Amino acid sequence: MGGAVGIMPVTDSVFLLAESREHPMHVGSLEIFTPPEGAGPDYVSDLYAKFLETEVVDEVFRKRPGHPVSSLGYLWWSVDEDVDLEYHVRHSALPVSGRSTDLFALVSRLHGTLLDRHRPLWEMYLVEGVEGGRFAVYTKTHHSLMDGVTALRLLHRTLDPDPDSEARVPWNLPERARPRTAHTAAAPANGLAPVPAALLVAARGLAGDAAEAAAGVWRVARTVLGQRSVALPFEAPRSIFNVPIGGARRFASQSWPLDRIARVRDEADASFNDVVLAMCSGALRAFLLELDALPEDPLVAMVPVSLRTAERIDAGGNSVGVTLCNLGTDSPDPVERLRVIRASMSEGKALFHGLTPVEALVWSAANIAPLGLAPVPGFVRLTPPPFNLIISNVPGPREPLYWQGSRLEGVYPTSVVLDGQALNITVTTTAGSLDVGIVGCRRTLPTLPRLLAHLEQSLTDLEKAFAPE
Template identity: 55%
Template sequence: MPVTDSMFLMAESREHPMHVGGLQLFTPPEGAGPDYVRSVVETMRSHVAVSEKFGRRPADPVGILGNTWWSDVDEIDLEYHVRHSALPQPGRIRELFQQVSLWHETLLDRHRPMWEVHVVEGLEDGRFAVFSKVHHSLVDGVSALRYMTLALSPDPNDREGRVVWQPGLGRRKRPAPSELETKGASKGLLPFNPLDTVKQVGGLTGEVLGMLPASLKVVGTSFRDHDYMAPFQAPNTIFNVPIGGARRFVAQSYSLDRIDEVRRKAGATVNDIVLAMCGGALRAYLEELEVLPDRSLTAMVPVSLRKEGEEDSSNAVGAVIATLGTDLTDPAQRVTVIQDSVKAARKVMGELSPLQILALSAANIAGLAPGMLPGYRGLTRPPFNLVISNVPGPREAMYWNGAHLDGVYPASIAWEGQAANITICTNNRNLEFGIVACRTAVPKVQRLIHHLEDALSELEKAYA
C-alpha cells in the first residue's frame, strides 16, 4: 500500500473518519412504478463482479499490517455494501440531510472493502437519492466523482445500469509494449531499470537545487506583497478547534448562469465569485453568532495556473491560500481583494517550475497534517481557516438507468483544527455546494446555505 494511502488509515479515529462521500438526487423515468427504487437496488446488487480497487480491504491484523498492505476479498456481500433505506415523513430534503449526516460520521468496516452505497426512497417530491462513501485510502474526492460520472450516461434511454465497482469502468486501452517502453509509462509492467532511475534523478537535480532560491523568493514575496497570503496568517475562529465525531451535512445548488453573469460584469473568474460567495456567507454566519474576527478568514483552494490559450496540463494546478474578504461589508470590494490575493499567488507560482509548484502546494497543504494526529492542539494561528475546493462533475444532463441526475453534492472530510469543509461540484448548468462540519463546533450549519444565497444576491445587486 502506498504511504500516501496508508496515512489516511493511520490517521483515522472515531473522531476523524477518513472517507469521502457524495449525494446524488434523481428523478425516476416517466412511467416508473412504486417499486422502481427497489428495482434500482436489485440492479446494483446484480453486479456481482467487483473491480480490484473496490474488492480489497486492509490486511489482517486490522490496524497494524492493515495500514501498510491490501488484502483481496474473495466474495463481496453486496447486500451489506448496497443498502436500501426510506426517509421518515414528511420526507423533506431536511430529513435526507439528517440521514446523510449520520451515515457520513460513521466509520467504514475495515474487515470489508471500505465503501457503501445507500439508495434512499421516500422523498416527498417523488425523487430518490443515492449516498455513496469510499475511504480516502482507496480514492480521493476527484476520483470518486469520476467513477460516479462514468457510471452515468447522457442518453436517457440507456438502461445498462452501470455501477462504480464493476470491473473495467473507465479503463483506458492499454498501449502496446513498444509504446510503454518508449514513454516509460509502464507501472509494474516493465522490469526495474536502475539506469532509468539514475537518469530520472539526474533530471530532477536542477529542480531540487532550485528549491532553496524558489523558497526564498516566496518568503520575500510574502513580506513585500500584502495581497499574497502565506500559511498561518489566518485568525482563530470556531472552525479551527478540536472536533468530535458527529457531523452535519447540508447542500444546495446555485445556477451557473447567475454566477457567470456576475463574473462577466466583475471581470473575474467563476472561482473568484465562488470565493466571494463563501466569504460573504461566512461573514454573515459568524456575525450572526457574534464571533466574527476583525481579520479576514483565509481558505486553501486549488487554482488553475494555466496561461490563457495554454493547453490543459495536469501540472498546471496549485494549492494556494486566498483571503475571503470577511472583514469587508462591500461585496464588490470583497471580489477585488479576492482577485488580488489569487493573482498574487498565481504570480508567485507562475515563476516556478512544475516540481517547485508541487512543493509549494504541498507546503500549503501541510497545514492539514497536524490535524491528522489525534489529540492535536494548535499552538499557533491556523494555517488557514477552511478548505474550499472544487471537483469537476458532469458538463451535460446525465442519467442512470433512465433516471435524470438532478443534483450531485460532495461530502468531504472535516479535520482536527478544520471543523468545516466546503466542496463545490459542477453539474450541467449548476454549481453544487456540499458543506460538511463538526456538529459540535459549527452550530446551525444549515444557515450557511441561506447566507450563500444572500451573498450571491448581494453580488448581483452590486454589479447590476
C-alpha cells in the same frame, strides 16, 4: 480473502494514518434523481437488486489496507477476490415527509461513521422517499483510495446523456479494466505482503521523489519570498472553525442557477471560481456576525488544486495541490471582497505556474503540514490556525445526465473536516446549476444549515453590486 498486493503511495497512506474515530477520512457525494415517467413503486428496489447481481468488481473497489508493518502506517494494498456487495450497497428510505431536513439528517449520520478497514473502503446507499417523488444516492469512498475529483468523475461516467441507457455502477465500468501495475505481485499463502520486496520498491520511488523535491525546495521558497503577498500558513486569524472536533457530522446542501454566477463573473471580469469564493466569503461573514464571532482579520481558505494530468484523470489515488486564499471577510463591501479574492488567487496560480508536480507538492505540503500536528495535545488550542477552512470547486457535467431513465438533479459533495478545521465547503456543477455541499463538526457548528440562507444573500449582494447600469 486478500489476493494480489500492491505498493501504497505515501500520499494514500497518509489518509489512513490520519484517521481516527473523531476524524473519518472518506469523501463522497449525495446525488438526487427524478425517476422517469411511469416508474412504479418498486423502481428503486429493482435498481438495488440489479446492482447486487454485478459479477465483476473493478480492482479499485476490491482494495483494502494490508497489514501495517509499524506505527508509521500502511505500505501496501491487499486486493480481495470476492466483494460482499450486499454489505457495500444498501437500500434505505426517509420518513413519509421526505423533507430535505430528513435527508440532511441521514447523510449527516452516515458521513460520521468510519469505513471498515477489513473490507474494501467504500459504501453506497440508495435512499427512497425524497420529496417530490425523487430518490437519492449517497456514496462514500476512503480518501486513500481516491480523491474527490476522481470519485466525482467516476460517478459521472456511470451516467449517460441518453435517458434510455442502462444504469451503470462505479465498481463495474468495463472501460476501466487495465493490466495490473508492475508493482503488483501474488500474495504468499498466509495473506501477508512480501514486505522486503515492497520496501525496496517503495524506497526506490521515494528516493527519486525526494531528490526532485530537494532540488525544488529552494526554487519554491525563492518564488514565495519574492511574492510576499501570497498567503502563508499561520497568518489566518483564530475563529470558531479552528477548534478540536468530535466525530459526528452535520451536512447541508443547495443548488443555484449557474447563469447567476456567470453574470457576476462577466460584469466583474473575474473567474468563475473567484465568484464562488466571494459568494462563500459573504456567507461566512454573515454567519459569523450572526454568532458574534467574526474575527477582525480576514479568514483564509485552503483551496485544493488538481495536479492530475490528462493521462491519469481516471486513476485512483491522490494528486492534489493546495493554495491559500485571503477571503476579505474583514470588509462589508462585496466588491472589495471579490477584489481581494481575485488578487489572492491570481498570486497563488502564478506560484504554481511552471512548477513541476513534485515542486507543487512541496509547496502544498508546506501549507497543510501543520495539520499533521493537530493530534499533539494543546496544538490546536494554543497555535494560530494554518488556515480557517477548506473550500473546493470540482468541475461537473455540462449536460443533463440520466441513470436508467432517472434525471440527475444535483450532486452535493460530502468532504472531510479535520481537527482544527471544523468546516468544509465543496461545490460542483450539474448541467445548469451550482451544487454546494457543506460538511461540519456537529458539536462545533449546530446551526450550520444557516449558511445556505447566507449563501443566497451573498450571491444576491454580488448581483446587485455588479448589476449593469
